[in-house]
Amino acid sequence: MRRLIYLLPAVAFVALAAYFFVSLTRDPSVLPSAMINQPTPAFALAGLGDQPGLVRDEFAGQVVLINFFASWCIPCRTEHPLLMNLSRELSVPLYGIDYKDKPEDAARFLGELGDPYRRIGADREGRVGIDFGVYGVPETYVIDKTGRIRLRHVGPLTPADVARELAPLVKALQRS
Amino acid sequence: MRVIILAAMLALAATAALAVDPGERLADPSLEARARTLSGELRCLVCQNQSIDDSNADLAHDLRVLIRERLTAGDSDPQVLQFMVRRYGDFILLRPPVQADTYVLWFGPFAVLALGALGAALYLRRSGRAPQQALAPLSADEQRRLKQLLAEDQG
Secondary structure (H helix, E strand, O other), X not given: OHHHHHHHHHHHHHHHHHHHHHHHOOOOOOOOOOOOOOEOOOOEEOOOOOOOOEEHHHHOOOOEEEEEEOOOXXXXXXXXXXXXXXXXXXXXXXXXXXXXXXXXXXXXXXXXXOOOOXXXXXXXXXXXXXXXXXXXXXXXXXXXXXXXXXXXXXXXXOHXXXXXXXXHHHHHHHHO | OHXXXXXXXXXXXXXXXXXOOHHHOOOOHHHHHHHHHHHHHXXXXXXXXXXXXXXXXXXHHHHHHHHHHHHHOOOOHHHXXXXXXXXXOHHXXXXXXXXXXXXXXXXXXXXXXXXXXXXXXXHHHHHHHHHHHHOOOOOHHHHHHHHHXXXXXXX
């Protein structure tokens, strides 16, 4: 029985090794958001060119998606075809925030690939991005009816992300 | 001589050239010094293992400018850090705060050290006692054999 104590270091080693091994499969560039369950930061952004802008308070009472994008962002191009169908598929409004971009570049980007957004705010200085805790585009946020951030997705959305996280959450939030 | 001085100055200037843009600096040297210290405390979230003081990333630049704005607006150093943590979480602090979920991180090594010390102390105490038991006097047979060996050696 006392001999068993000599196994303890081996057991501890195996436990640590298993933990580290599992951690290897985590993507270290995906960070948890400090804004989950926090109220959406207030913002009032101008639109692209002469289009109407975007104000936080107009979302009140509905579930919305906010997508941070930029014309200079390569992964945003990958994500774009998915965004084109997203708002119809999930029957939820999708708003865009054009992050640190020139409005004319963004207009060209959307002219080329299509405009999936109900409305777009231009965050030229990236300050709204910082208030959201954005650290790279694209990022997608789910806002609930009370105006709280419920999900942040870092990087381009894939159909699997939509099926696994986004769609179930949006449906649940819309019912509540 | 002039050339040597010039070369020395250039070399020094090169080491001092960090990511902080001259254009970002504040006119007030004490505020600027606080801004530099704070930027050294904050992680660049894009490159993750650099402080925003060292990083050339665009976001790091924006955050450096933001720190200087907050300081100019009259924020204290903890208020500036709080401002960043509210948006980016504790991960933005290069020095993790001591709180319930970081106790293992801060005190784990000391716990392991204490365990090791305990193990070592127990082992030493036991092995310190053990030889005394082993030193039983020689039996009559052994005494005879010892004498014999010693005699052989001398002879």
